[in-house]
Amino acid sequence: MEYKKKEIPGSVEKLGWILLGLGVILGAVAFLVDSSRAFFNYLITFMFVLSVAVGALFIVALEYLAGADWSVPFRRIPEFFAGAIPLLAVLVIPLLFGFHDLFHWTHTEDVEADKILQGKTPYLNEVFFIIRTVLCIGVWYIFYRLFTRNSRKQDATGDQKLTKKNITLSAIFIPIFAVTITIAAVDWLMTLEPHWFSTIFGIYFFSGSMIATLAAITLAAILLKEKGYLHPKITNEHFYSLGALMFAFVNFWAYIAFSQYMLIWYADLPETTFWFLQRWEGPMMYVSLGLIFIHFVIPYFGLVSLPSKTDPKRLKIMSVWLLFAHGLNLYWLIMPTYFTGKEVPVITWMEFTFPLIAIALFIIIFVIHAKKFNLMPVRDPKLRRGLDFHL
Amino acid sequence: MVHSQAVTEVIIMNKKLYGYTALFDTPDGIMAAAKKTADDGFTKFDVNTPYPVHGIDKAMKIRPSKLGFITLFFGLLGGALAILFMYWTMSVDYPMVIGGKPFFALPAFGPVTFEVIVLTATLSTVAAMIALFFYLPQNNHPLHDTDYMKTVSSDKYGLCIEAEDPLFDEKKVQTFLSAAGGKNITPVYNPEPVKYPLLQPKFLAVLAIIALSVSGATYFTLNKLMYMTPFNWMSEQEKLTPQRTYWLFEDGYGMRAPVQGSVARGFIPYPFRDQSVLEEGGLANPLLATEEVLTLGKNKYNTFCSPCHGNHGDGDSRLRGQFPNPPSLHTPRAREWSDGQIYHVLTVGQNVMASYEPYTTREERWAIVHYIRALQRAKNASDADIQLVRSDNNAR
Numbered sequence: 001m002e003y004k005k006k007e008i009p010g011s012v013e014k015l016g017w018i019l020l021g022l023g024v025i026l027g028a029v030a031f032l033v034d035s036s037r038a039f040f041n042y043l044i045t046f047m048f049v050l051s052v053a054v055g056a057l058f059i060v061a062l063e064y065l066a067g068a069d070w071s072v073p074f075r076r077i078p079e080f081f082a083g084a085i086p087l088l089a090v091l092v093i094p095l096l097f098g099f100h101d102l103f104h105w106t107h108t109e110d111v112e113a114d115k116i117l118q119g120k121t122p123y124l125n126e127v128f129f130i131i132r133t134v135l136c137i138g139v140w141y142i143f144y145r146l147f148t149r150n151s152r153k154q155d156a157t158g159d160q161k162l163t164k165k166n167i168t169l170s171a172i173f174i175p176i177f178a179v180t181i182t183i184a185a186v187d188w189l190m191t192l193e194p195h196w197f198s199t200i201f202g203i204y205f206f207s208g209s210m211i212a213t214l215a216a217i218t219l220a221a222i223l224l225k226e227k228g229y230l231h232p233k234i235t236n237e238h239f240y241s242l243g244a245l246m247f248a249f250v251n252f253w254a255y256i257a258f259s260q261y262m263l264i265w266y267a268d269l270p271e272t273t274f275w276f277l278q279r280w281e282g283p284m285m286y287v288s289l290g291l292i293f294i295h296f297v298i299p300y301f302g303l304v305s306l307p308s309k310t311d312p313k314r315l316k317i318m319s320v321w322l323l324f325a326h327g328l329n330l331y332w333l334i335m336p337t338y339f340t341g342k343e344v345p346v347i348t349w350m351e352f353t354f355p356l357i358a359i360a361l362f363i364i365i366f367v368i369h370a371k372k373f374n375l376m377p378v379r380d381p382k383l384r385r386g387l388d389f390h391l
Numbered sequence: 392m393v394h395s396q397a398v399t400e401v402i403i404m405n406k407k408l409y410g411y412t413a414l415f416d417t418p419d420g421i422m423a424a425a426k427k428t429a430d431d432g433f434t435k436f437d438v439n440t441p442y443p444v445h446g447i448d449k450a451m452k453i454r455p456s457k458l459g460f461i462t463l464f465f466g467l468l469g470g471a472l473a474i475l476f477m478y479w480t481m482s483v484d485y486p487m488v489i490g491g492k493p494f495f496a497l498p499a500f501g502p503v504t505f506e507v508i509v510l511t512a513t514l515s516t517v518a519a520m521i522a523l524f525f526y527l528p529q530n531n532h533p534l535h536d537t538d539y540m541k542t543v544s545s546d547k548y549g550l551c552i553e554a555e556d557p558l559f560d561e562k563k564v565q566t567f568l569s570a571a572g573g574k575n576i577t578p579v580y581n582p583e584p585v586k587y588p589l590l591q592p593k594f595l596a597v598l599a600i601i602a603l604s605v606s607g608a609t610y611f612t613l614n615k616l617m618y619m620t621p622f623n624w625m626s627e628q629e630k631l632t633p634q635r636t637y638w639l640f641e642d643g644y645g646m647r648a649p650v651q652g653s654v655a656r657g658f659i660p661y662p663f664r665d666q667s668v669l670e671e672g673g674l675a676n677p678l679l680a681t682e683e684v685l686t687l688g689k690n691k692y693n694t695f696c697s698p699c700h701g702n703h704g705d706g707d708s709r710l711r712g713q714f715p716n717p718p719s720l721h722t723p724r725a726r727e728w729s730d731g732q733i734y735h736v737l738t739v740g741q742n743v744m745a746s747y748e749p750y751t752t753r754e755e756r757w758a759i760v761h762y763i764r765a766l767q768r769a770k771n772a773s774d775a776d777i778q779l780v781r782s783d784n785n786a787r
Contacts, residue, residue, distance in 0.1 A: 262498045266490065306455065390445040 003378045006229050008370050016363035023356030030350045039098035040338045041354040044330045046091050047188060048358045051209030051326065052216050053084035054140055054184075058177050059213055060147055061170035064163075070241045072386030073234055073376050077220050078213070079151060080369040084361060085144045088137050099126060102337075105194040117194055124191060132187060136180045143173045151377055158379035181206050192337040196275045200260045205333075207253040208295075212326035214249060215319035218242045220366065222312045222319070229375055233387040236310045240391055243309030246322060250303065254296040278336045283346040291332055295325040310391075327355060406580035409533040410436075410553040411564050413573025414542060418444050421548035424571040425450040428550065431567070435556035439534070439543040461519045462512045469511025473504045529588055533581050542575075551579065659753060664739055674731030678754065680761045688762030691755045695747055704766045715743055720763055721770045733760045 030038040056078035063071045099106045105124045111117040117124070146169055150162040182202030190201050198204075221242065224230050264272045279288045299322055308314045331351070339346070377383060415421040418440070425438050429452040438447055481487070482494035492499065525532060534540050534551065543549035550573065552564050561578075568576045588594070620626070631637050637645035654660070663669055678684050693702065701707040704720035718725070725733075737756045740746040747756065768776065 258498075258501060262501060265498050266492075268491065 003231065003374070003376060005374060008229065008367055013364060013367040016360050016367060019356050019360035020364060023353060023360055026349075026353035027357060030353060034350070035098075036101045037338060037344075037348070037350060039095070039101045040334055041350050042094060042098070043102060043188065044327070044334050045354045045358045046088075046095060047330050047334070048212070048327060048355070049084055049091060049361060050088055050184065050188075051205070051330075052213050052362065053082055053088065054177070054181060055209045055213030056081035056217070057085065057140060057144055057147065058174070058181075058210075059217065061143075061173045061177070064167050065170040065174065067167075068241075069382055069385040070238055070389040072380050072382045073231055073238065074217065074221055074242075075151070075377055075380075076373065076375050077217050077224075077366075079148055080366045080373075081213070081216060081220075081362065082144050082148070083365045083369050085137070085140045087361065087365070089141070092133060092137065096130070103191060103194070105191060120194060124194060129187060132183055136184055139176060139180055143169065143176075147173075151380075152373055154380060155374055155378050160381045163381055178202075178206075181209070189333050192334060193275055193278075195271060197272065198260055198264070198275075200256060200263075204253075204256050204260055207249060207256050208326055208329045210249045211246060211253060211322050214242060214246045215322035215326070216362065218246065218315055219319040219323070222316045224375070225312065231376060231387060236312060237391045238389055239312055239315055240306075240309045243303055243315050243318075246299075246318070247303040247309070250296060250299045250322070254300075257296075278340060279332065281336075281339075284332075284336055284339065287328070287332055287346070291325075291328060294321075295329055299325065406583070408554045408561075409579045409581045410551050410559075411561075411568060411576060411578055412534075412537075412539045412549055412551045413568040413571070414539070414575045415548040415550065415573060418548060420572055421550065422447065422450050424550050424568075424573065427571050428552065428567075432558055433552055433556050435553040435559075437551050437553070439540065439549040439551065441544055441546065441548075444548070458516060458519060458523075462516045465515030466508045466512035470504050470508040472511075473507035474500060477503065529584075531582055531588070533579055537579055539575075539577065539579065661738060663735060666735070667741075669729075669732045669735035673729075674734060676730040676734070676757055676760060678757045678761060680765070684758045684761055685765060687755060688758035688760070688765075691751060692759050692762045695750060696759065699744075703770070704763060717744065721767060726767050726771070730757075730760050730764070733763060 027038065027042070030041065059078045060075060060082065063075065095102070105111060105117055105120065106126060111121065122128075147166060150166050150169070153159070154162045182205075185202045185205035189205060190196065190198065218239070221230070222239065225234060261276065264276060278284070299318060302308060302314070302318045302321070308318070335346075380386075413424075415424055421438060421440065421444065425447060428436055429450065436451075438444075438451060440447070477500045478495060481496075486494045488494075489496075489499075521527070539549055539551070550568070550571075552559065552568070565576055631639070631645050633646060635645045636643045640647070663673060696704075697708075699706075699708040699717045700720060706717050706719040708717065734756055736744070737747050737751070737759060739748075751759070772780075
């Protein structure tokens, strides 16, 4: 397969570094102004990076395991995004200093007076929490290294056995991913309210993060296609499957979110309903209502028809929209814990500065990887079939 | 063979031409032919292949199907009808409190609405497809049962240009198809139009057979198959069991009414049932006010009496406002009543108060009377009583 690599201009990387510098400076100011609020906002950013990075690795594994052809020319994009996984180990460090601000269960004197929290201490203690976090990031990192090493080696050697190896790896990774993403969702999001529990929560976070991952992949693919970095044989029909997957996960998210809401509404137990009541107080009500439309109704109609999935311009708008929706979803999950018992504005300048860090990081990671490696797995045995894909 | 061909040709003379078909050997061949046909301006033509050929719709220049709008319409209609139906049954016609939820509980209706949307959308799509393909009420398509259809559903790719096409001309189409690389170029004729195809005896017979076999199988499954016990060992015996028929009796009822005038063992009849107020001194309390009896009385009083009369007999009920307030049990009238008169009220009821005979035993009612007496004495305790309680407490 003849393939001429086209370098991404340095200005894109420069833009990434400028955004990152801006985000870090404003973030530092935020920590000085109101460290508690800054920690909650930083957690949103961290979870956003985590969901896209780990979700991208899952997409790579899923496409190997399902034997998809259409996705082969795109595979490097999720591989590059998964490059943020090693960064998670660095990004998590500031959060360790914010334990007391974020997590009520770290307040030992409160736990002693609380029978329910006492019962949860075998799981909810700082040592075990850190062990779990290290374990999750470690496992993701190992699989990220293995997947990308095999994939990149194939560019040089063209060894078909490497594809087989990655398929085996995917079969091992996917069940492990199911457990680790649930642990991450429960640890970093659900235990913000240590009394609350929802057994569907892991899937809820997974469905949202898949939407964000697919939106990020679609956005990157369309931007690259528009500027001519992708192979000319990649047509609009290749984007159809990305759009269809996004559409499927938008529906899946709505299904899971409704299931979670309906079961809690039906049982009407005070120990679980308070979580939704928190999200129905004051201005949060508008966020909750807005989430239904921004995360489900509008993307549903935006992606339902065939032309909307094959037109890159419409797909680009929808992917940016869905990335915003995932950010809003995380805001809705995390911030009400900070708002309870406080008379503070729901939106301040801080909510806009922290996402800059996530955007900048993904731009930088993508460009650095694109410099070093091919934008397409040039000697993958399924590449020709992938390029010849027609609806 | 020769004979039948001659017969066919005679029949053909009277038939209307449907179109010309041609066969192609490869998917690339059919793709090029479809593209050429569409480019030459033909609009009424179709491609038949044994499997979906990718990109053929683009080559044929066919517009996206409008079937989706039928699906959308019936899906929304089904969802609206489901919500309307649940609203009418659950909130208007027979409102019932379920789990303390409002009568119009939208989240609870969600799953049902979703399922009905899926059901109506799917069924209407299938029905619409059949209606469109078969030109209902006709139940046939000219291409059905032709050699052409048999070939293209196994190993060849076919193209059919219809006679209704404005550019159609027998000679031109034949040369066009052979120029495009088509083989076996043959005409297809419309079948004899049937006036009432849905009333054909064959069709009706098939419907009847389907109806009979489905209902028969359902009846057999639900009424016979499901009741067949694999082995019944001693589970069915010639003995009288509750709620069953029994051969011994003429009317067949297994459960018998007791003989008139029979009395349950241990039953003590109450002879003052028809009196509204019991005479003074009519009955005496058969129980002694021991601690055991008072505990029983307190327990039953709190269960049955306190919801209206209050925990201390003040008439300060928890249900205040929903019923006429019951009088206090500490009025002079109530205190002057004999034990028997209170027992009588518990047994037959008074004014709004119903009889508590079905819910309490004779002993329990007498124990309640003792407890009411204790409440009355506590409310109006004399100095001597208070001294007694104090010395009692000190002794402990």
